[in-house]
């Protein structure tokens with residue numbers, strides 16, 4: 001990955017996203033795995049789940065999602081495959097194991113050594129699956145415990161926690177233009193997920209030569225999550241300031257994009273209420289067509305939008321100009337997209353249907369082309385409204401996947417879209 005930002009990119013860049021709706025060509029998914037079976041009621045809150053999905057059904061729902069995408073010409077890549085294929089030599093593999101153990105919070109030398117031994121014989125793919133699923137203490141057999149720490153903490157079943165949120169590939173990194181933000185996640189549990197992206201972009205043969213600009217790094221001190229990053233056009237981004245993303249991160253992304261002169265001229269920072277239900281901007285607002293968006297009406301009142309632009313001072317340094325916009329959201333979007341826009345309200349804006357369907361990601365659509373989106377079956381009120389606005393729907397089953405609080409957009413990271 002490039003740490004020095006450059007403006008010119010090879011035409012053959014493996015990453016290219018200049019809108020939310022351009023025809024989707026390549027997307028990254030993660031098929032839910034054993035990590036979901038390692039959820040227990042005690043772990044739910046810390047691991048950011050609201051219930052325990054039935055794995056077999058979650059996998060079959062996820063396969064339906066992948067099938068819709070492939071049937072529509074989208075190349076589907078899986079995080080677990082890319083991560084395994086990134087381990088192209090023993091040194092890279094050993095480093096990943098060491099870093100994984102460190103970030104899993106394994107404290108004692110004897111447990112670290114036992115884990116390294118446990119991982120040693122596994123194939124690359126089994127290693128990645130095991131890291132994702134988590135490692136229980138009793139998987140390691142009889143380890144000679146020589147630390148006080150292990151004697152005091154031996155009742156907790158996991159040495160390395162499972163990572164059940166991995167199927168929300170939208171969040172740990174995000175494609176913007178031909179670069180990425182490699183994110184620093186708000187929570188420890190999700191921050192561990194970004195390690196896989198780091199290895200993929202650094203070592204995977206598909207990406208390692210590509211000199212991919214890094215608009216944000218996982219080592220930064222403030223939080224940024226991909227669900228807050230929307231590419232409205234090749235010139236305008238929307239970034240949520242939310243429960244998961246700090247304003248300082250938005251400023252840093254702006255500075256890097258403007259310094260690189262990557263084509264993006266304006267960032268609209270959407271300050272949304274902080275709540276579990278609206279954890280990211282894309283839980284309340286997604287783009288479905290050139291001129292149509294879903295929106296959850298509960299954020300419209302409290303929403304504040306800031307326009308951020310940049311210019312260079314005499315020394316060539318980028319200075320940010322930040323202005324609060326007082327217009328209604330439609331007017332703001334119309335100004336930047338240069339066309340009339342329609343906001344389609346989740347659950348019709350109804351007092352009961354809207355919060356119920358938003359909770360199950362009714363507003364969280366994945367566009368695979370302009371006016372063509374993937375949605376969850378359970379959000380029938382919103383879905384009908386989308387259809388009445390001429391949007392083509394690809395409806396996928398949703399009883400288990402939705403228990404993790406994410407919809408089709410959250411479950412996908414576009415790597416390549418056609419330009420509009």
Ligand SMILES: NC(=O)NCCC[C@H](N)C(=O)O
Pocket residue numbers: 047048049165168170171190226227228279280282283404405406407409410
């Ligand atoms: N972009 C998104 O809204 N992603 C959904 C993430 C859900 C996950 N359980 C979380 O709390 O982070």
